[in-house]
Amino acid sequence: MKKMSYVNYLIATVLVLIFLIPVIYIISSSFKPIGELFSPSPTFFPQTFTLDNYTEALSRGNFGRYIFNSFLVAISSTIIAILINTMSGYALAKFRFKGDNIIMLVILSTIMLPLEVIMVPIFSVLRFFGLYNSLWALIIPPAATPTGIFLMRQYLLTIPDEIIQSARIDGASEWRIFRSIILPNAKPAIATLAIFSFMWRWNDYVWPLIAISSPKKYTLQLAIANFTGEFGADYSSILAMSAISMIPMLIVFIIFQRQFVQGTVESGMKG
Amino acid sequence: MTKKEQTYRSYILKQKIVPYLFLVPNLLIFSIFIILPAIIGIYYSFTDMTLFTFDSPNFVGLANYTTLIHDEDFIAALLNTVKLVFATVPIIFVTSLMVAVLLVQPLKAKGLFRAIYYWPVMISAIVVGIIWQWILAGNFGLFNTTLKALGLDSVDTLINPRFAWWSVVFAIVWSRTGYYMIIFVAALLSIPESLYEAAQMDGANRIQKFIHITYPSLKAARLMVFILVTMEIFKTYPLVVTLTGGGPFDATQYTVQYIYEMAFKSYQIGLASAMSVVMLIIVTIFTALNFFVSRRGEDK
Numbered sequence: 001m002k003k004m005s006y007v008n009y010l011i012a013t014v015l016v017l018i019f020l021i022p023v024i025y026i027i028s029s030s031f032k033p034i035g036e037l038f039s040p041s042p043t044f045f046p047q048t049f050t051l052d053n054y055t056e057a058l059s060r061g062n063f064g065r066y067i068f069n070s071f072l073v074a075i076s077s078t079i080i081a082i083l084i085n086t087m088s089g090y091a092l093a094k095f096r097f098k099g100d101n102i103i104m105l106v107i108l109s110t111i112m113l114p115l116e117v118i119m120v121p122i123f124s125v126l127r128f129f130g131l132y133n134s135l136w137a138l139i140i141p142p143a144a145t146p147t148g149i150f151l152m153r154q155y156l157l158t159i160p161d162e163i164i165q166s167a168r169i170d171g172a173s174e175w176r177i178f179r180s181i182i183l184p185n186a187k188p189a190i191a192t193l194a195i196f197s198f199m200w201r202w203n204d205y206v207w208p209l210i211a212i213s214s215p216k217k218y219t220l221q222l223a224i225a226n227f228t229g230e231f232g233a234d235y236s237s238i239l240a241m242s243a244i245s246m247i248p249m250l251i252v253f254i255i256f257q258r259q260f261v262q263g264t265v266e267s268g269m270k271g
Numbered sequence: 272m273t274k275k276e277q278t279y280r281s282y283i284l285k286q287k288i289v290p291y292l293f294l295v296p297n298l299l300i301f302s303i304f305i306i307l308p309a310i311i312g313i314y315y316s317f318t319d320m321t322l323f324t325f326d327s328p329n330f331v332g333l334a335n336y337t338t339l340i341h342d343e344d345f346i347a348a349l350l351n352t353v354k355l356v357f358a359t360v361p362i363i364f365v366t367s368l369m370v371a372v373l374l375v376q377p378l379k380a381k382g383l384f385r386a387i388y389y390w391p392v393m394i395s396a397i398v399v400g401i402i403w404q405w406i407l408a409g410n411f412g413l414f415n416t417t418l419k420a421l422g423l424d425s426v427d428t429l430i431n432p433r434f435a436w437w438s439v440v441f442a443i444v445w446s447r448t449g450y451y452m453i454i455f456v457a458a459l460l461s462i463p464e465s466l467y468e469a470a471q472m473d474g475a476n477r478i479q480k481f482i483h484i485t486y487p488s489l490k491a492a493r494l495m496v497f498i499l500v501t502m503e504i505f506k507t508y509p510l511v512v513t514l515t516g517g518g519p520f521d522a523t524q525y526t527v528q529y530i531y532e533m534a535f536k537s538y539q540i541g542l543a544s545a546m547s548v549v550m551l552i553i554v555t556i557f558t559a560l561n562f563f564v565s566r567r568g569e570d571k
Contacts, residue, residue, distance in 0.1 A: 005376075005377060005378075008373060008376050008377075008378055009378070011373055012373060012378060012384050015370065015373075015384075015387075015388060016384065016387050016388075018445070019387055019388055019390065019391055019445070019449075020387060020390075022402050022403065022406055022445070023390070023391070023394070023402065025402075025405075025406060025413055026401070026402045026405055026406075029405065038411070039411065040410075040411050041411070041416065042411060042412075042413065042416055044413075083296075084296040084297050084300075085297065087293040087294070087296065087297070088293060088294050088296075088297040088298075090293055091289075091290035091291075091293035091294045092290075092294075095286075095289065095290035095293075097287060097290045097291070100290070103294065103298070106301070107297070107301065110301055110305045110306070112551075112554070112555065112558070113305050113309055113551070114502070114506055116505075116506045116508065116527045116550075117309075117312075117547050117550060117551045117554070118305065118308040118309055118312055118547065119530075119531065119534070119547075120312060120315065120530070120534045120540055120543045120544050120547055121307075121308035121309070121311035121312040121315060121544065122304065122308045123534070123535075124308075124311060124315075124540075125303065125304065125307060125308050125311065129303070140300065141300055141303075141304040143300070144296070144297045144300035144301055144304075149297060174285075174289045174293075178293070199393060202395070203393075203394075203395030203396070203397075204395075205395065205396060205397050205508075205509040205512070206508065206509065209531075221395050221397045221398075221509075224397050224398065224401065224513070225397045225509070225512050225513055228401065228404075228512070228513050235405075238401060239401070239405065242398045242401045242402070245395065245398055246393075246394055246398065249393040249394070250390075250393075252393075253386075253389075253390065253393050257382075257386055257389075260389065260393075261385070261389070261453055
């Protein structure tokens with residue numbers, strides 16, 4: 001039995017190396033001067049430590065703008081997602097009404113229509129509504145997610161009907177009930193939805209690719225991808241920005257690790 | 272009608288409308304940005320729409336569908352995607368299940384291990400592509416430098432079609448194992464301990480326990496993982512943008528990239544829409560197959 005556990009630790013450690021080394025290598029590379037980046041005998045850690053790649057990307061590459069856009073999109077979209085998905089979850093969890101099952105079915109079946117399948121007509125729709133090349137196109141449409149609704153609905157089913165009924169008897173309006181009973185009581189599920197929504201929007205590439213054309217409105221992911229294709233040589237900025245793009249997720253992950261695990265389990269959530 | 276009755280009636284009426292009002296924002300977005308595009312897409316697929324058609328396009332019947340059947344590059348991209356599904360889905364299935372089994376063994380600092388294995392899930396596909404491109408590409412990347420340090424010859428990496436193709440598989444497995452691992456861990460933890468104790472008394476060894484208890488108990492989780500991974504692999508594109516660019520010689524070009532370029536680089540909206548419809552049908556067939564196969568397993 002003892003021997004077995006040594007084997008477990010050995011495998012666990014090897015896996016740690018496989019998952020971590022690539023990430024550490026890209027971060028350490030981002031602190032290397034250009035000469036070292038393309039040296040014929042690269043070292044794992046920088047021999048001379050420099051922040052040039054970062055200052056260069058931010059000053060000349062306009063990456064400050066892209067980081068700002070990414071934050072703007074991810075945060076606004078997440079706020080909207082929390083509001084509207086909780087509203088829908090509330091309706092589906094706590095009301096019986098004509099067509100409720102059909103609506104639930106329609107919502108869940110939209111999972112079968114991922115953006116990748118409808119990206120061509122989406123382009124026309126965005127253009128028709130004047131959303132093409134606007135950050136709103138990255139904020140509003142992706143905020144409504146079937147998995148978000150499902151997650152909120154499942155959680156809100158656990159809130160006892162009595163609380164809602166007694167608020168109704170006290171004469172509270174439905175909106176009031178939503179604001180002061182449903183939202184505060186749904187905090188754990190909202191936290192899960194919030195961090196997933198932030199991650200989806202922060203890491204998203206296909207929406208920005210279809211909806212955005214002018215470089216001023218690029219998100220970080222779109223900028224990284226486009227600059228890899230266009231100037232294969234400007235690797236110093238790309239490495240620095242790749243490292244930067246991981247930081248918000250790392251912070252969110254360290255704080256909310258439990259919610260991520262919980263959220264993955266609860267709904268097999270997919271952006 | 273008394274006043275009381277009236278207020279009661281208006282209350283009932285309000286209660287009937289309220290849930291719809293709460294659903295309006297979501298349903299509006301779904302209708303405009305998912306259902307409407309899906310319908311428009313099907314319509315486009317029967318027309319000669321291009322990116323620069325501003326009037327209504329001409330109806331061309333099934334012309335786009337006959338064109339795409341004869342488009343060797345599209346068929347190649349489609350087959351390539353199906354191959355990717357067949358290669359990647361079983362690998363992710365096995366790796367995530369094995370890592371999950373490891374994580375339910377008695378192990379100290381379990382939470383830390385789990386967090387580290389999950390971490391790549393949070394990195395965007397674009398950056399995952401950058402990471403592996405930076406490690407694999409060229410003679411002086413970390414990969415070839417390591418080979419040389421071990422006294423081996425350096426190899427052609429991303430300029431070799433075969434190597435590039437398997438690099439995509441590897442990068443997907445590396446970045447997605449943690450996600451499906453979590454689903455399996457949850458399923459493993461919900462297997463009642465008493466089953467294992469009973470098997471222990473019958474003298475079952477670890478492998479027997481896995482085959483007769485663990486694996487059958489994971490039925491729901493297995494189906495879920497199979498369906499999610501399959502759909503995910505069909506959507507492969509961002510990773511390829513930064514890892515291989517679809518090359519070399521289209522070796523890593525998959526359906527989504529082909530459709531994207533048909534629409535936005537060759538401007539053939541009608542044809543690209545027909546390709547999307549074909550892709551949707553294939554994804555649906557694969558999902559249905561997953562259900563069907565798992566049903567069959569149940570009957571036995």
